[in-house]
Amino acid sequence: MPSRTPLVLRRIYPVAPRDLEQAGTVSTEVRRELLALGMSPDVVRRASVICFEGEMNIVLYSQGGRVILLVKEDRVELLFSDDGPGIADIELVSQPGYSTAPDWARELGFGAGLGINNMEQNSDLFEIRSRVGEGTVVRATILLGVPFF
Amino acid sequence: MKLREIAELVEANFITGADQAEREVSRAFAADLLSDVLAMVQEEGVLLITGMTTPQVVRVAEVMNMGAVLFVRGKLPAAATVEYAMGTGIPLLATRRIMFETCGILYKAGLHAAQRKQMPLDHALPDATRS
Ligand SMILES: Nc1ncnc2c1ncn2[C@@H]1O[C@H](COP(=O)(O)OP(=O)(O)OP(=O)(O)O)[C@@H](O)[C@H]1O
Ligand SMILES: [Mg+2]
Numbered sequence: 001m002p003s004r005t006p007l008v009l010r011r012i013y014p015v016a017p018r019d020l021e022q023a024g025t026v027s028t029e030v031r032r033e034l035l036a037l038g039m040s041p042d043v044v045r046r047a048s049v050i051c052f053e054g055e056m057n058i059v060l061y062s063q064g065g066r067v068i069l070l071v072k073e074d075r076v077e078l079l080f081s082d083d084g085p086g087i088a089d090i091e092l093v094s095q096p097g098y099s100t101a102p103d104w105a106r107e108l109g110f111g112a113g114l115g116i117n118n119m120e121q122n123s124d125l126f127e128i129r130s131r132v133g134e135g136t137v138v139r140a141t142i143l144l145g146v147p148f149f
Numbered sequence: 150m151k152l153r154e155i156a157e158l159v160e161a162n163f164i165t166g167a168d169q170a171e172r173e174v175s176r177a178f179a180a181d182l183l184s185d186v187l188a189m190v191q192e193e194g195v196l197l198i199t200g201m202t203t204p205q206v207v208r209v210a211e212v213m214n215m216g217a218v219l220f221v222r223g224k225l226p227a228a229a230t231v232e233y234a235m236g237t238g239i240p241l242l243a244t245r246r247i248m249f250e251t252c253g254i255l256y257k258a259g260l261h262a263a264q265r266k267q268m269p270l271d272h273a274l275p276d277a278t279r280s
Contacts, residue, residue, distance in 0.1 A: 024208030048212035096269040109201045112184030
């Protein structure tokens with residue numbers, strides 16, 4: 001169910017494909033926004049890690065997209081939306097260790113196939129929707145004030 | 150362990166953050182694979198020991214609130230990355246020693262290993278090597 005609690009903050013950050021100079025800067029900005037809002041260290045850390053993984057996946061695998069940060073009274077939502085190529089088998093790519101990272105991404109230290117799993121592990125709610133040829137949306141939600149283990 | 154002691158032990162120089170030499174780092178994690186750093190480190194304030202010098206290393210250290218980055222094998226990040234690190238307040242150090250030596254020296258001197266998060270494929274290991 002979409003939450004109907006009031007919106008505290010909304011930010012949209014474009015992410016360029018294969019831009020390795022900039023890759024990761026959205027996550028550092030998201031972290032600063034959450035710190036400025038006085039979010040707990042645990043929430044800031046989890047959101048930052050989720051964001052970095054999601055941002056890198058847009059950079060490495062998509063034709064470009066955007067990260068959307070939504071802060072509501074009871075939750076932090078991060079949406080990673082891209083303009084393709086889409087994911088044919090979401091279950092397959094979500095398996096730890098599965099990676100199609102090209103050599104140039106591996107040389108930069110990525111491609112362990114752990115990112116999606118890591119995003120899910122740090123989220124309270126997690127969902128991937130995709131249409132081949134159109135794009136992918138990953139939605140990661142952290143519920144505020146809910147104990148996290 | 151203080152960054153100053155770490156620098157002395159492995160003969161590292163501060164690339165930036167020399168004013169933070171008295172900063173304590175709790176534990177250390179060594180890797181070139183950033184995916185592993187992102188997925189496995191769970192505490193804050195950890196020293197990252199790495200031979201990877203891309204801008205993403207400093208950004209990962211920043212978003213994970215790590216204590217410092219120690220580059221090994223004489224590798225140095227680009228000037229723009231150093232400048233970026235200055236703004237984040239994360240000290241960067243560099244040593245000519247290889248990763249194995251660097252880790253060995255620091256471990257022997259009492260720096261602890263970072264706790265590694267339980268990973269999804271751990272059950273597939275032949276025996277439980279997780280500490
Ligand atoms: N936005 C996306 N569009 C298309 N394919 C994607 C997208 N995000 C991930 N994938 C696919 O899912 C695979 C697994 O992604 P995941 O983030 O779990 O691991 P990785 O990026 O390969 O490695 P790591 O994140 O550990 O560096 C990728 O290798 C890629 O094939
Ligand atoms: Mg990934």
